[in-house]
Amino acid sequence: MSLNAESTAFRSALEVIRAVEPRVADAIGAELADQRESLKLIASENYASPATLLTMGNWFSDKYAEGTVGRRFYAGCQNVDTVEALAAEHAKELFGASHAYVQPHSGIDANLVAFWAILADRVESPALKKAQVRQVNDLTEADWFALRRELGNQRMLGMSLDAGGHLTHGFRPNISGKMFDQRSYGTDPATGLIDYDRVAEAAREFKPLILVAGYSAYPRKVNFRIMREIADSVGATFMVDMAHFAGLVAGKVFTGDFDPVPHAHIVTTTTHKSLRGPRGGMVLCGPELADQVDRGCPMVLGGPLPHVMAAKAVALAEARRPDFADYAQRIVDNAQALAEGLLRRGTTLVTGGTDNHLVLLDVSGYGLTGRQAEQALLDSGIVTNRNAVPQDRNGAWYTSGIRIGTPALTSRGLGTAEMDVTAELIHTVLSQTTPGANADGTPSKAKYVLDPAVADKISKQATDLLAGFPLYPTITLS
Ligand code: DSN
Numbered sequence: 001m002s003l004n005a006e007s008t009a010f011r012s013a014l015e016v017i018r019a020v021e022p023r024v025a026d027a028i029g030a031e032l033a034d035q036r037e038s039l040k041l042i043a044s045e046n047y048a049s050p051a052t053l054l055t056m057g058n059w060f061s062d063k064y065a066e067g068t069v070g071r072r073f074y075a076g077c078q079n080v081d082t083v084e085a086l087a088a089e090h091a092k093e094l095f096g097a098s099h100a101y102v103q104p105h106s107g108i109d110a111n112l113v114a115f116w117a118i119l120a121d122r123v124e125s126p127a128l129k130k131a132q133v134r135q136v137n138d139l140t141e142a143d144w145f146a147l148r149r150e151l152g153n154q155r156m157l158g159m160s161l162d163a164g165g166h167l168t169h170g171f172r173p174n175i176s177g178k179m180f181d182q183r184s185y186g187t188d189p190a191t192g193l194i195d196y197d198r199v200a201e202a203a204r205e206f207k208p209l210i211l212v213a214g215y216s217a218y219p220r221k222v223n224f225r226i227m228r229e230i231a232d233s234v235g236a237t238f239m240v241d242m243a244h245f246a247g248l249v250a251g252k253v254f255t256g257d258f259d260p261v262p263h264a265h266i267v268t269t270t271t272h273k274s275l276r277g278p279r280g281g282m283v284l285c286g287p288e289l290a291d292q293v294d295r296g297c298p299m300v301l302g303g304p305l306p307h308v309m310a311a312k313a314v315a316l317a318e319a320r321r322p323d324f325a326d327y328a329q330r331i332v333d334n335a336q337a338l339a340e341g342l343l344r345r346g347t348t349l350v351t352g353g354t355d356n357h358l359v360l361l362d363v364s365g366y367g368l369t370g371r372q373a374e375q376a377l378l379d380s381g382i383v384t385n386r387n388a389v390p391q392d393r394n395g396a397w398y399t400s401g402i403r404i405g406t407p408a409l410t411s412r413g414l415g416t417a418e419m420d421v422t423a424e425l426i427h428t429v430l431s432q433t434t435p436g437a438n439a440d441g442t443p444s445k446a447k448y449v450l451d452p453a454v455a456d457k458i459s460k461q462a463t464d465l466l467a468g469f470p471l472y473p474t475i476t477l478s
Contacts, residue, residue, distance in 0.1 A: 043405020247274025251328020341423025
């Protein structure tokens with residue numbers, strides 16, 4: 001049998017790996033089999049292209065490249081320069097940004113770079129100017145601390161975790177909550193939507209240095225024009241973390257007031273969620289913050305990962321193709337079809353629907369915690385994750401919610417008709433699952449009861465549904 005290039009590439013790679021540690025080769029093969037068989041509804045996951053995946057397995061991984069293009073702390077970075085410059089160029093073109101920094105290893109790293117850059121710009125630079133010196137090292141320690149105290153407003157206002165914000169937007173146990181004097185804005189308890197008047201009020205009272213917008217579990221669009229006006233009204237730097245919806249921005253589904261790039265001073269993202277690239281992060285900004293952002297490594301980041309930057313260049317080139325816009329629109333169409341299918345079957349959804357890639361189910365109506373629902377769905381071949389809902393009574397570990405998203409299934413080619421079938425499978429599992437009890441008879445928030453015959457039947461239906469939409473159809477490993 002003659003093999004296509006993709007099958008040959010992955011088979012050869014596994015053969016080489018198997019000769020050294022067969023268990024790793026087996027685990028890689030098993031991961032592909034698992035991903036092929038399950039209904040992947042994790043809102044932050046996707047399937048990168050074979051080209052993107054293959055770009056990560058090579059000798060770029062062996063190169064140190066601290067610094068930036070053409071200005072490295074190591075010799076011999078000419079090829080890294082090529083791929084980093086390409087990735088940045090594609091990112092700037094795709095998002096209409098004047099500067100792109102493609103070194104962050106993850107979304108949290110990208111946010112740390114942004115915090116660093118904002119603090120350096122808003123605290124360090126005025127301090128140096130005031131003291132009339134060039135760098136922090138030129139100041140005595142006492143002078144530096146005195147200037148920081150005088151100038152340093154380290155306050156951050158971000159969306160609360162239980163309203164859908166991210167850990168790094170000032171959640172107290174996170175480093176962001178410790179670096180910053182933090183306050184959060186939530187959502188309107190009646191509608192589940194951001195109340196911009198309340199955000200403005202909080203900003204007026206708190207006077208943050210940074211106003212953060214963006215989310216991991218908010219199923220609606222955010223009006224970034226209004227958020228920028230709020231930031232401007234209190235002199236805050238406006239930062240948007242678009243990790244979840246970067247693909248919708250790239251695909252021009254979110255435009256005008258809903259495109260963060262023209263409105264924010266600085267935008268951070270991951271590259272592996274709806275953007276469908278390699279696992280990593282990125283920062284976009286205007287010229288004012290560009291120099292500080294470029295100092296991200298080594299100030300807050302370890303050495304760049306050139307193999308991943310190369311894969312970012314490939315994935316961003318893919319996202320610039322016209323069919324990516326079609327993909328992005330189908331993500332939202334599918335999320336809306338899934339939401340409608342669930343609503344028709346009586347499921348409670350936070351905000352009553354979605355206008356992005358994710359749907360947040362409140363499973364307390366089924367008498368379940370998020371943890372029970374997540375495990376029952378997993379037993380039935382449906383991969384999701386539990387998530388807090390606003391004012392969640394079960395806390396962040398057990399939760400009352402299930403977050404689902406459509407980027408991955410849309411990449412496989414499933415459409416709105418299949419979303420209705422998916423809604424039926426989810427509803428069947430949740431309505432047939434009951435809470436379990438602890439050994440002493442008290443109610444458990446983790447244990448649950450689901451007839452294995454029901455779980456098997458749903459798993460089979462999920463597999464049948466996916467059979468028409470093979471994952472990586474060009475790749476056969478055996
Ligand atoms: N862990 C990501 C998510 O699932 O949303 C965010 O960091």
